[in-house]
Amino acid sequence: MSTKSTVAFPIVSLVQKIILYRTKTRFYLVGCNNTESKFRVLKIDRTETKELNVVDDKVEYSKREIRDLLNMIKCGNRSKQGQKFVTDLKGTISSFGIVGFVKFLEGYYLILITKRKRVAYIGHHTIYKIQDTCMVYIPNDGEKNMHPHEAKYLKLFQSMDLSSDFYFSYSYDLTHTLQYNMAVLKELSSFNVSQDVDQSKSTPFWDPQLKTIEGAPEEIADNFLESLRNSVDNDSPIKARGSTSSSQFDNSSDGDAVWSELRSNEDLAALPKETGQTTYGVKVKPHLRFVWNSHLLDMVDLHPDWLLYITHGFVGQSNLSIYGHSIYLTLIARRSQLFAGTRFLKRGTNDKGDVANEVETEQIVFDSSVSLLNAGNFTSFVQMRGSIPSQWSQDISKMVPKPPIALDIADPFCYVAGQHFNGLLRRYGSPIVVLNLVKKREQKRHESILSEEFSGAIGYLNQFLPPQHQIINIGFDMAHTNKMKEANVMPRLAQIAYCVLNKTGFFHTRKEFYCQTINPHINKKLSLGGYLKADGSRLQTGIVRVNCVDCLDRTNTAQFALGKAALAFQLYVLGVLENPKLEFDTDCVRMLEELYEDHGDTLALQYGGSQLVHRVKTYRKIAPLSSHSRDILQTLSRYYSNTFSDADKQNAINLFLGVYKPSKTTPPLWEMMTDFYLHNSLAAGQKICHRNLYTCWWDVNVMNSLPLAVIEDRKELESSLAEIVKTHPMDPRTDGFFDHYRPFEMTSLADLLSFYMNHSMRDVMPSFTSDYSPFSVRVRPGRKRESIGEKPPNPSVTGISSTASASSGTSETDSGESSSEDNFVFLDSEESSYSLSSSRGMTFENIFTTTRQVYGMDLKNPSEKNMKQYKKFVNIGKYAGMTESISSDSRSLSISFKLNQKSNFSNDSTRCTTLPTVSKSSIDIYCAYVTRGADGASSPPAESVELYKEFVRKQRQRDLSDSEDSRGDLLHDEET
Numbered sequence: 001m002s003t004k005s006t007v008a009f010p011i012v013s014l015v016q017k018i019i020l021y022r023t024k025t026r027f028y029l030v031g032c033n034n035t036e037s038k039f040r041v042l043k044i045d046r047t048e049t050k051e052l053n054v055v056d057d058k059v060e061y062s063k064r065e066i067r068d069l070l071n072m073i074k075c076g077n078r079s080k081q082g083q084k085f086v087t088d089l090k091g092t093i094s095s096f097g098i099v100g101f102v103k104f105l106e107g108y109y110l111i112l113i114t115k116r117k118r119v120a121y122i123g124h125h126t127i128y129k130i131q132d133t134c135m136v137y138i139p140n141d142g143e144k145n146m147h148p149h150e151a152k153y154l155k156l157f158q159s160m161d162l163s164s165d166f167y168f169s170y171s172y173d174l175t176h177t178l179q180y181n182m183a184v185l186k187e188l189s190s191f192n193v194s195q196d197v198d199q200s201k202s203t204p205f206w207d208p209q210l211k212t213i214e215g216a217p218e219e220i221a222d223n224f225l226e227s228l229r230n231s232v233d234n235d236s237p238i239k240a241r242g243s244t245s246s247s248q249f250d251n252s253s254d255g256d257a258v259w260s261e262l263r264s265n266e267d268l269a270a271l272p273k274e275t276g277q278t279t280y281g282v283k284v285k286p287h288l289r290f291v292w293n294s295h296l297l298d299m300v301d302l303h304p305d306w307l308l309y310i311t312h313g314f315v316g317q318s319n320l321s322i323y324g325h326s327i328y329l330t331l332i333a334r335r336s337q338l339f340a341g342t343r344f345l346k347r348g349t350n351d352k353g354d355v356a357n358e359v360e361t362e363q364i365v366f367d368s369s370v371s372l373l374n375a376g377n378f379t380s381f382v383q384m385r386g387s388i389p390s391q392w393s394q395d396i397s398k399m400v401p402k403p404p405i406a407l408d409i410a411d412p413f414c415y416v417a418g419q420h421f422n423g424l425l426r427r428y429g430s431p432i433v434v435l436n437l438v439k440k441r442e443q444k445r446h447e448s449i450l451s452e453e454f455s456g457a458i459g460y461l462n463q464f465l466p467p468q469h470q471i472i473n474i475g476f477d478m479a480h481t482n483k484m485k486e487a488n489v490m491p492r493l494a495q496i497a498y499c500v501l502n503k504t505g506f507f508h509t510r511k512e513f514y515c516q517t518i519n520p521h522i523n524k525k526l527s528l529g530g531y532l533k534a535d536g537s538r539l540q541t542g543i544v545r546v547n548c549v550d551c552l553d554r555t556n557t558a559q560f561a562l563g564k565a566a567l568a569f570q571l572y573v574l575g576v577l578e579n580p581k582l583e584f585d586t587d588c589v590r591m592l593e594e595l596y597e598d599h600g601d602t603l604a605l606q607y608g609g610s611q612l613v614h615r616v617k618t619y620r621k622i623a624p625l626s627s628h629s630r631d632i633l634q635t636l637s638r639y640y641s642n643t644f645s646d647a648d649k650q651n652a653i654n655l656f657l658g659v660y661k662p663s664k665t666t667p668p669l670w671e672m673m674t675d676f677y678l679h680n681s682l683a684a685g686q687k688i689c690h691r692n693l694y695t696c697w698w699d700v701n702v703m704n705s706l707p708l709a710v711i712e713d714r715k716e717l718e719s720s721l722a723e724i725v726k727t728h729p730m731d732p733r734t735d736g737f738f739d740h741y742r743p744f745e746m747t748s749l750a751d752l753l754s755f756y757m758n759h760s761m762r763d764v765m766p767s768f769t770s771d772y773s774p775f776s777v778r779v780r781p782g783r784k785r786e787s788i789g790e791k792p793p794n795p796s797v798t799g800i801s802s803t804a805s806a807s808s809g810t811s812e813t814d815s816g817e818s819s820s821e822d823n824f825v826f827l828d829s830e831e832s833s834y835s836l837s838s839s840r841g842m843t844f845e846n847i848f849t850t851t852r853q854v855y856g857m858d859l860k861n862p863s864e865k866n867m868k869q870y871k872k873f874v875n876i877g878k879y880a881g882m883t884e885s886i887s888s889d890s891r892s893l894s895i896s897f898k899l900n901q902k903s904n905f906s907n908d909s910t911r912c913t914t915l916p917t918v919s920k921s922s923i924d925i926y927c928a929y930v931t932r933g934a935d936g937a938s939s940p941p942a943e944s945v946e947l948y949k950e951f952v953r954k955q956r957q958r959d960l961s962d963s964e965d966s967r968g969d970l971l972h973d974e975e976t
Helices: 063-076 150-158 186-190 218-234 415-428 448-462 478-483 489-504 514-518 553-573 587-607 627-656 700-705 736-741 760-764 819-823 851-855 864-879 888-893 920-935 942-975
Strands: 017-022 026-032 039-045 053-055 093-095 097-103 108-122 125-137 166-168 248-251 257-260 277-284 311-322 325-335 359-367 378-385 392-394 405-407 432-436 472-475 543-547 721-727
Touching (some): 026 063, 039 063, 093 108, 093 125, 108 311, 125 736, 311 760, 325 553, 325 587, 415 448, 415 543, 432 489, 448 472, 472 489, 478 489, 478 553, 489 543, 514 942, 543 553, 553 587, 587 760
Parallel strands (some): 378 543, 432 472, 432 543
Antiparallel strands (some): 017 026, 026 039, 039 053, 108 125, 125 166, 166 311, 248 257, 277 721, 311 325, 325 359, 359 378, 392 405
């Protein structure tokens, strides 16, 4: 009987390695898949210098056809003298993907990824960081009459460093959250493959999104779409390509100039209806808000296998080892490409509600023992930061540290704020929690102007929302609280974090454990919000939006506090913690703090010009005095960057994202006084002012889906599909393990990400501790220990994260501690006998701890047997390889050794090697291990479950009786 999988497996890109060959008239891009059994060849015509002509980009070639193609390229590259073939043909460039194509005033440039680095795993999906790129000029090299501004545009474009904090993945959609990626397509879950129907017609594969070019009427697109649908319904199934978000120019014979995005998947009707399990591979459209090369991919029409979507932001991952059990802690920050820019040049929002410097931060915690997404145990918590949604700016013409704030456009009906929160409701659901960290009490009004404006806008918008979906506004003057004598910034942020989790919850793929269901938390502060599904899994509904004026220092500390509270709940539902609480000064929290400091440093460098000035230690009041000099240097660096280099950086961002498109008839980009008209289509006259009712600032479909997000509740084939293929489970296109473990290549253990990833036991835990729990509070006498081990100041060297910050991954530089700190003693547990307040005399035992207290063992003299064995190994190493060099007299003094073979391998040589025989029990153990990794842990027998339940019940009764006894003793003492 035919079965199917209800989970939509992502399609692994077939083109993961690209080799560039060139002739006098064309480029040949040969794309190889994992197995290198199929090749796609993209031919680019080089004769045209003004327009890019892509020819034959969807044909798959075999190895023999590739050899014939290379011979043809040799003929095209033959020399003029004697018409000889090229003796050695090599690829001009070998790369890992295409970033896109760009054109300034002359011909096109091809941008290729030439170097990459693994930075994180999401299940068995790999996330890469771009480390180096290459730009290739496509037109003929003979053209030398270039426009004088061409070189300047090229230099400005290259100043946007693609090797800094740009990420991609071949199989995982990095632009969407984990909750969206794991949501099942509705039509796919209800599609019955056992029915003998025409699958190409029963499943909607067409996903047209049409837009007209300048001067073309809208009716053309509608008529074209209608005729296309009629042709699909009446004619035989059309074999086309998978839908993507890139544009395609339709050069039809009737001359209709229409931009279309019409694609289709492989013709499923032509596939044989096989018996057994059927796998559906689905590739959904990316979230274009976080795709930074969307403009570069709109230049040409390519097959989906060639497309590679690049995300800007931060990705960091650490291995939290709990007694050898690995829990992966991942932090992903996606920076929006809409209204993106530098610190002072991009403030507030544009006329579409896109705020400046919007960043979506996702904290993913999962059990690495099972990497399959539908069988593993995954959790994620999403939060965001962004500028205040109002049209305001700061005058940077005056060289002052804090330019004055001005509200540019009066918005009495809060239209742009409504547009912004409407987008949040559409993407995340409700409730929306706003954590506003802007100052409220000032001697001279500066930040309080924005605080009053923002609070008023939220109050106005809440008038028209139902009470259960209203925006929750939490104001916290973080800077004023930190200046108080008894500062309680972090405890206050912890209370806010638990309040946020009580409203939004987080995403969890599995139901709670049995012990968690029978022992619910009595304290209401520890309850979770969100949406609980019928199968016991949990969805996050809504999001917390954190902001200050700059969205830098205070915002990052608040996001760390939210992430710390969420991490406690994530570890709790994973079955790691008994209670969802985490203390500071533990290895676990220190790893999270390092990730968030790398996260904050990276984002601050991207749009602020320097690293963080105020860190978590600053608000905990444990930063040493030596860190003040560093803070001053960071402040001066930020001021210099904002004053002198932000203008060029903003121009490079506008050129890279396609906000400004060079033309010979328009003024150059560097001569424009402002880019306000580039980001606001209404002010530029490109958009007609069309407003909804002032009392209904949200979309109708948004309100119908709340508290769930519209994009998740309506994740259907018609609106989400990019490509769908029907394959077998072992197909490399849908088998994620094939790409993760790479059986087709030789892999060194030292090259694996899991080998050099930041590890809690190796990089954070003290090397001489006897308490191996990452949740133990480790306090050093006299002051807190903020860093352990000798790590270089650059976190990218040790693999902590992929940021380019110079001192964010370690705290030794920040705290200014000397090398003598290793002489201090750690109090790893309450059983330690060392105490500063000890009133005993100064003895050797009081000053130095014993080996039993530190290592849990006593040092003893080695036995005579061990000493003989040690001397034997020393002599083997001493006399090895010295037979020819020593004299005959000294050779007689050497000791002869007989080396006994201890291996199971038989005697072999370099010419013949005998493989060992694997027993059936070993094969069964390996098969069970592979099955457990793919399907998850097997269910325990019924007797074990009943025994465990009985144990939990007795433990519960014992705890209740102990609490009643203690309460009775307390009452007796009070009466006495």
